[in-house]
Amino acid sequence: MFxxxxxxxxxxxxxxxxxxxxxxxxxxxxxRMDAMKTMQDAIKTIKPMMTGDAPYDASTxxxxxxxxxxxxxxxxTRHYPExxxxxxxxxxxxxxxxxxxxxxxxxxxxxxxxxxxxxxxxGLHGAGHMMESGAGMMGGGxxxxxxxxxxxxxxxxxxxxDHIGQMPADGAFAMMTRTCSACHDQFRKDD
Ligand SMILES: [Cu+2]
Numbered sequence: 247m248f249x250x251x252x253x254x255x256x257x258x259x260x261x262x263x264x265x266x267x268x269x270x271x272x273x274x275x276x277x278r279m280d281a282m283k284t285m286q287d288a289i290k291t292i293k294p295m296m297t298g299d300a301p302y303d304a305s306t307x308x309x310x311x312x313x314x315x316x317x318x319x320x321x322x323t324r325h326y327p328e329x330x331x332x333x334x335x336x337x338x339x340x341x342x343x344x345x346x347x348x349x350x351x352x353x354x355x356x357x358x359x360x361x362x363x364x365x366x367x368x369g370l371h372g373a374g375h376m377m378e379s380g381a382g383m384m385g386g387g388x389x390x391x392x393x394x395x396x397x398x399x400x401x402x403x404x405x406x407x408d409h410i411g412q413m414p415a416d417g418a419f420a421m422m423t424r425t426c427s428a429c430h431d432q433f434r435k436d437d
Contacts, residue, residue: 268334275335278325281317288313289423296370296416304366307415311362314422319356323349336435344432351429358422361410371414 271279288310294300295307328342341348410418 271334272332274325274327274330275332275337278322278337281322281325285314285317285426289426292419296419298370298372302369302415304369304415307419308363308366311359311366311422315356315359315363318359319353322352322355336437338433338435341433348429348433351425351432355422355425355429357405357407358410358418358425360407361405361413362415362418362422364407364411365413365415365418368412368414370416 268279292307292310295302326337326341326348331337331339410421413421
């Protein structure tokens, strides 16, 4: 929306500092920053729907979730080759010293995003879908409970996209965005 506005010097002052802090990024660092920004834009599109501030639209939620899923998992991790620490990256060295954890969180983002794409049709928690999804998740000895055998797994890690897909969309959305934060807490420099 800014793009259509002719930018004068004064108008530029109003844009976020972050947009400029990262000019000069090149190669794989620029690519991964752009991918992260695309995911952030997808989140901004659907967040108001999750909080009831915008009318809920399942197909918009689904396509945003699919966009995030496509940029997570292997597509995310391949943008972090060892030694890709060129300025102005905000990736911490921990990415490479704790690669397993980084990969796990990238995979978890893919699982939760795919789950949200399925959950999109369920609508919001308040819309009365909680009982069905609750029963789907708790009932029976199979499914989610089977995840216990993996031992030590966190809830989102032992849930498949299909299980997350039984949640209300806002629950799946929260699970997905918590994965963004979990990775940033550990692997991205604070601004
Ligand atoms: Cu950047």
